[in-house]
Amino acid sequence: VPGYATASRHNRRKHSPPEEKSPEKSLENAEENAEENEMKTEDSDDIESYDARHINSVKSVTEIQLNLKHRLRKEQRQKDEAAARRIEAAKRDNLSSSDDEGKAAFIPSREDRRSGIY
Known part of the structure; x- marks a missing residue:
């Protein structure tokens, strides 16, 4: 089973007894948390620029749609x-050859009928 090894590793980690935390490790964690919090405040300062970027992206999407x-x-x-040009040409052909009795009348194509030109 492809995911079996990962699941068992996860379960071992999940149910293993908690590791003893050394003071050095807790100090490292505190420093990492402080750095993350600083980054979050810097990110909150960039909210205005994010809004401007978001508005520009919305504009570009609207421009693309237009x-x-x-x-x-x-x-x-x-x-x-x-x-319309095809129809006019066919009408001219029909008018010029209307003296021929054996020719059929102009029949517009399905596309021409759908477009409502004829």
Whole structure:
């Protein structure tokens, strides 16, 4: 079982008798805790800059969303214009060849019908 060794190691550590703490070790722990507390206060001083970074990231996300929206609209407009050109060309072809009785009438493609151009 892959996690078995880790679990048994964890259980041994969890249920082992508490280690005797030497004064040197407790002094080291106190120093580490003091350093961590200093870092926390420095971090709290940076809250304003964090807020500014957060606001900038939100702005950039909004800008990305707007750019995507504009690009999608542009692509859709280009598709619509291309479909309209195809329809106009097909209509011209149908009008010029309307004297031929054997030709079928213009039938728009499914994409053209969906886009509502025809």
